[in-house]
Amino acid sequence: MTSNPSSSASTYDVVLIGGGIMSATLGALLRQLEPNLSIALFGRLDDVALESSNAWNNAGTGHSALCELNYTPLRPDGNVDISKAVAVNEAFQISRQFWSYLVETGQIASPRDFLNPIAHMSFVWGPENVDFLRRRHAALQDHPLFEGMSFSTDEAQLAQWMPLVMQDRAPGQPLAATWHPAGTDVNFGALTRRLIQLLQGKPGFELNLAHEVEDLKPAGNNEWDVSVRAMHGGAERKVRAKFVFIGAGGGALPLLQKSGIPEAHGIGGFPVSGQFLRCTNPDVVARHHAKVYGKASVGAPPMSVPHLDTRVIDGQRGLLFGPYAGFSTKFLKSGSWLDLPRSIRMDNIGAMMAVARDNMALTKYLIQQVLQSNEDRMKALRDFVPTARKEDWELITAGQRVQVIKKDATRGGVLQFGTEVVTGAGGSVAALLGASPGASTAAPIMLTVLQRCFASRMPQWDARLRESVPSFGTRLGQDAQMCAQVRERTRKVLQLQG
Ligand SMILES: Cc1cc2nc3c(=O)[nH]c(=O)nc-3n(C[C@H](O)[C@H](O)[C@H](O)COP(=O)(O)OP(=O)(O)OC[C@H]3O[C@@H](n4cnc5c(N)ncnc54)[C@H](O)[C@@H]3O)c2cc1C
Numbered sequence: 001m002t003s004n005p006s007s008s009a010s011t012y013d014v015v016l017i018g019g020g021i022m023s024a025t026l027g028a029l030l031r032q033l034e035p036n037l038s039i040a041l042f043g044r045l046d047d048v049a050l051e052s053s054n055a056w057n058n059a060g061t062g063h064s065a066l067c068e069l070n071y072t073p074l075r076p077d078g079n080v081d082i083s084k085a086v087a088v089n090e091a092f093q094i095s096r097q098f099w100s101y102l103v104e105t106g107q108i109a110s111p112r113d114f115l116n117p118i119a120h121m122s123f124v125w126g127p128e129n130v131d132f133l134r135r136r137h138a139a140l141q142d143h144p145l146f147e148g149m150s151f152s153t154d155e156a157q158l159a160q161w162m163p164l165v166m167q168d169r170a171p172g173q174p175l176a177a178t179w180h181p182a183g184t185d186v187n188f189g190a191l192t193r194r195l196i197q198l199l200q201g202k203p204g205f206e207l208n209l210a211h212e213v214e215d216l217k218p219a220g221n222n223e224w225d226v227s228v229r230a231m232h233g234g235a236e237r238k239v240r241a242k243f244v245f246i247g248a249g250g251g252a253l254p255l256l257q258k259s260g261i262p263e264a265h266g267i268g269g270f271p272v273s274g275q276f277l278r279c280t281n282p283d284v285v286a287r288h289h290a291k292v293y294g295k296a297s298v299g300a301p302p303m304s305v306p307h308l309d310t311r312v313i314d315g316q317r318g319l320l321f322g323p324y325a326g327f328s329t330k331f332l333k334s335g336s337w338l339d340l341p342r343s344i345r346m347d348n349i350g351a352m353m354a355v356a357r358d359n360m361a362l363t364k365y366l367i368q369q370v371l372q373s374n375e376d377r378m379k380a381l382r383d384f385v386p387t388a389r390k391e392d393w394e395l396i397t398a399g400q401r402v403q404v405i406k407k408d409a410t411r412g413g414v415l416q417f418g419t420e421v422v423t424g425a426g427g428s429v430a431a432l433l434g435a436s437p438g439a440s441t442a443a444p445i446m447l448t449v450l451q452r453c454f455a456s457r458m459p460q461w462d463a464r465l466r467e468s469v470p471s472f473g474t475r476l477g478q479d480a481q482m483c484a485q486v487r488e489r490t491r492k493v494l495q496l497q498g
Pocket residue numbers: 017018019020021022023042043044045048049050051052053054057058059060061062063188211212213214247248249250251252255273274275323332398399400401432434435436437438439440441
């Protein structure tokens with residue numbers, strides 16, 4: 001993808017910082033709603049989708065709570081709380097609608113360019129976990145968003161769903177799994193590239209790759225002066241923007257801090273890096289066709305639950321296991337070791353210290369993860385693939401996540417594992433922090449940005465918005481009829497199952 005710095009304009013309606021799925025989705029939505037906007041995107045690397053949105057830097061799970069056990073905690077009364085799972089699935093249905101619109105309007109030639117149906121499974125062992133999974137299934141199975149989920153403790157059934165996981169498994173342990181055919185594997189890198197190609201094909205869009213945003217300052221009148229440095233020894237440049245979206249992934253926090261908006265006050269970041277084992281043996285890859293999510297270890301952050309994932313990247317089947325968490329002070333995979341220390345300020349140091357004090361189990365877990373050997377990693381893998389041989393698997397480094405730390409009146413500070421949209425200065429700036437459920441929910445998250453920053457234009461955008469997201473404004477979990485319509489339409493258009 002080539003950059004297009006030819007435009008001489010230095011004032012834009014919209015500046016998008018970062019070339020990942022979030023900026024790409026926001027750009028595509030804005031272009032659909034208001035085609036005449038001038039938009040400039042600045043990305044610090046030589047291409048788009050090279051950080052977390054890159055296919056091999058994330059697990060590509062279309063997060064819809066069909067398999068992720070951390071979205072359904074067990075309540076003290078013994079019931080399973082499904083409210084978070086419903087919210088995550090509702091959000092994913094918005095993404096499904098937006099992607100369907102792109103396919104229906106011919107903007108994406110085939111859903112297979114970025115999306116594949118892969119069954120989503122939860123898999124547990126031990127009596128307590130089996131009991132939990134049974135309760136989870138009972139709580140979800142009749143819900144319109146989760147209809148179609150099967151549960152089994154029968155080893156023959158489990159072997160049919162996941163032969164590789166059941167092969168040569170030691171007998172004597174109670175096992176259980178759920179299986180849902182509506183699961184997906186998403187190549188967020190391919191989707192990002194396609195969305196940005198679509199923007200490039202339209203007038204008024206400027207793509208500036210290898211350009212790092214160094215600063216942004218209020219320019220009066222709710223406008224922003226954005227300072228940009230061309231990488232590889234290039235010049236510095238200042239542009240004016242009426243609206244700035246900081247979609248810089250892990251790099252969003254430092255820029256948000258530089259903006260000086262009061263809403264950024266007290267926010268800190270805690271980076272967690274990820275590694276995967278990637279299977280290099282095509283025969284092993286061919287014997288698994290599901291995303292199988294397990295239970296998190298004690299102290300593990302929710303996004304570190306182990307999972308064995310079929311991937312489909314550029315038409316090729318792949319197999320991942322992980323993630324193994326790690327600690328790095330970098331905020332981006334291609335970031336600097338100084339990122340974390342530089343983000344510590346007088347306004348957030350108290351919250352960060354409180355989080356360090358209150359999260360000893362997490363600290364211990366991360367230390368264990370960092371210190372583990374290849375043999376330890378293989379041991380974790382063999383919980384899922386008992387026949388795994390180390391010569392069939394290679395360790396790869398995935399993307400970097402920066403978890404949000406916020407001030408808290410009682411505890412001083414709390415560590416959050418979700419995503420957080422921060423907006424300020426009369427809606428002229430927005431930033432996205434955190435990374436879970438992440439790329440799967442880029443469309444609903446960017447709709448939130450629009451609602452908060454372009455509130456006055458929403459009434460006139462409403463009809464166009466409903467062309468791409470017909471259920472906009474409706475909670476699908478509370479409207480079984482619309483839920484069924486949305487699921488059916490998007491299943492057909494995106495060629496999904498279930
Ligand atoms: C290990 C791992 C597994 C994951 N698995 C999943 C999954 O299975 N499903 C899912 O939905 N999500 C998953 N995620 C989360 C998902 O990858 C992210 O939420 C999503 O990719 C974030 O997109 P983004 O556009 O915000 O950031 P990124 O894709 O990281 O893009 C940020 C962009 O900003 C640029 N940038 C940074 N600083 C600057 C600057 N100063 N100036 C200019 N440009 C800048 C970067 O170069 C990059 O182009 C996972 C993440 C990780 C790390």
